[in-house]
Amino acid sequence: MKNTVIKFGVYGFVFALLVFLSGLYFGQDVDYSWGEVIGYATMIASLSFVYFGIKHFRDKENGGTITFTKAVVIGLLISLxxxxxxxxxxxxxxxxxxxxxxxxxxxxxxxxxxxxEIPDYGSGFMAMIMFLTVMIIGLIISLLSALILQNKN
Known part of the structure; x- marks a missing residue:
């Protein structure tokens, strides 16, 4: 499980970092509402590694079976x-x-x-908010992936 989480987690990290940063940099002149759409699309695309990580673990490392709980745990760890x-x-x-x-x-x-009022909380606080936002979406994707991929046979 550890190898799968690290492998797919690193894929997700690198993809998220590069694509989100690229979107922010190249989309500086884009309307903020479109920027939000691009941002959420990037988050969801980055979190696709959750599904593929769970599937990889089930099929390649765990003999074709996985429980709902183990799938959710793997998904959340990749989401981190x-x-x-x-x-x-x-x-x-x-x-x-x-x-x-x-x-x-x-x-x-x-x-x-x-x-x-629109307070400026600073970059660190806003990065934490982004982290929590992605984790919430990651929880949802982990739950859906676990439902789709689980089997106890």
Whole structure:
């Protein structure tokens, strides 16, 4: 199980880091709503390694069987790697590539009529929020993958 988690976790980490960072960098002129779509699509694509990791473990390392619980655990562990990749990409972007991101985002929100407070929590906090967001999506994908791939025979 450890080898599968590390292998597919690293795949997810590298994919998430490179694709999310590329999307942020090359999408700087894209409307924020489209940026969100691209961001969530990248998260889901990165988390596809959860399904493939569980399937690999079931078929190649565990004799064609896997329980629901073990599949969820494998999925969540792979999700940790992917979430770390997205969070790191977000942190790099908001500290090195576009340190004015929060000011720009606040200006756009004000321009669109948002009147509430938009605090600048800083890059570290926002990276943590991205990590947690990916983990929540990873939990959902892990549960769905476990339901699809489980068999106790």
């Amino acid at each position: 790697f992917t979430a770390a990749g997205i969070a790191l990409a977000d942190f790099i972007y908001t500290t090195l590539i576009n340190p004015d991101f929060f000011k720009e985002y606040t200006a756009v929100m004000r321009q669109e009529g948002y009147k509430g």
